[in-house]
């Protein structure tokens with residue numbers, strides 16, 4: 001009996017466990033974005049936040065499925081570039097490439113800014129070493145750049161260790177914070193009569209979509225599992241639903257401890273991670289909680305930073321056709337890390353702004369483009385392998401959601417939307 005190479009290949013591919021892909025997806029979804037959530041959502045407060053998180057999570061899953069749907073019609077390894085060029089034409093191809101690079105760079109900046117602030121705060125508080133976050137940002141970036149330049153195997157190992165640390169820290173933080181939660185805070189009982197929350201709803205969208213972002217991974221998942229939509233769907237569902245659970249819990253713990261009014265001074269100071277952690281520490285007034293929170297913040301930002309900038313590193317190497325030898329990798333590292341580090345040394349506290357702008361660009365290639373791709377690929381191929389639930393109406397819902405998110409960010413940049421501050 002002869003078995004074709006393809007059949008053998010797919011038999012082998014089928015054996016790959018869902019766990020690996022689910023881990024990668026979870027690691028990408030749950031990043032520093034979650035540190036922006038309590039601050040960005042303080043205007044709408046707890047109950048509304050849960051509602052928006054559920055809706056955003058749903059839309060982001062559907063957008064991921066639509067991307068997968070289109071991707072399955074192409075050769076394994078086909079990227080956003082191939083899909084948009086073939087299905088949507090020049091305009092969307094260029095728009096996707098520009099917004100894709102923008103999101104990676106601005107997130108790299110956000111992570112450097114967040115990490116720098118947390119590291120500075122840790123050094124000052126525990127080692128009485130006063131170094132400004134401009135300098136820790138640059139030093140931290142050099143260390144990360146060196147690790148990435150040195151080898152991607154090293155990055156893989158270090159990321160695993162950091163992820164492990166992050167999850168241990170997560171549960172330690174949550175377990176300890178739980179005891180301090182005050183339901184009165186969550187219900188905002190001290191709010192004067194007639195307090196309105198809804199006007200602040202739209203401006204939370206860019207932060208929510210970034211926090212559920214993983215969509216750059218879809219082509220890699222296809223590469224990893226082959227054309228096996230079932231497994232890829234499971235990875236996406238596990239990663240995003242786990243993130244949803246975590247974020248609800250995270251808001252419960254943070255909004256249950258810091259009252260809505262107490263978020264105002266945090267926002268006034270730029271809303272970077274260190275300010276947020278300091279405020280939490282001051283309210284909890286416990287030395288051990290301080291240590292746990294600091295440990296958590298350091299691990300969370302460091303693992304995001306490594307993972308996210310590795311994506312940017314590979315993207316730059318491919319785009320500029322830099323070689324994978326020492327010299328080539330050095331060039332790639334320079335192009336990857338110098339712009340965000342430079343921006344951080346000039347403007348160290350833009351964490352929250354950066355996540356907002358990332359949301360603006362992310363809406364293009366992770367929501368609107370997947371909707372358009374699904375529509376175009378259904379017309380062209382009929383998409384026999386996999387179809388996202390909801391038919392054409394859902395495609396429009398997803399696209400409209402993306403447009404609203406972009407408008408929300410643009411309007412709030414011009415101070416047209418009310419901001420809670």
Ligand SMILES: N[C@@H](Cc1ccccc1)C(=O)O
Nearest residue numbers: 029031032033210211213214
């Ligand atoms: N979801 C990630 C950010 C991210 C967005 C888009 C793609 C990859 C990562 C976070 O919360 O930090």
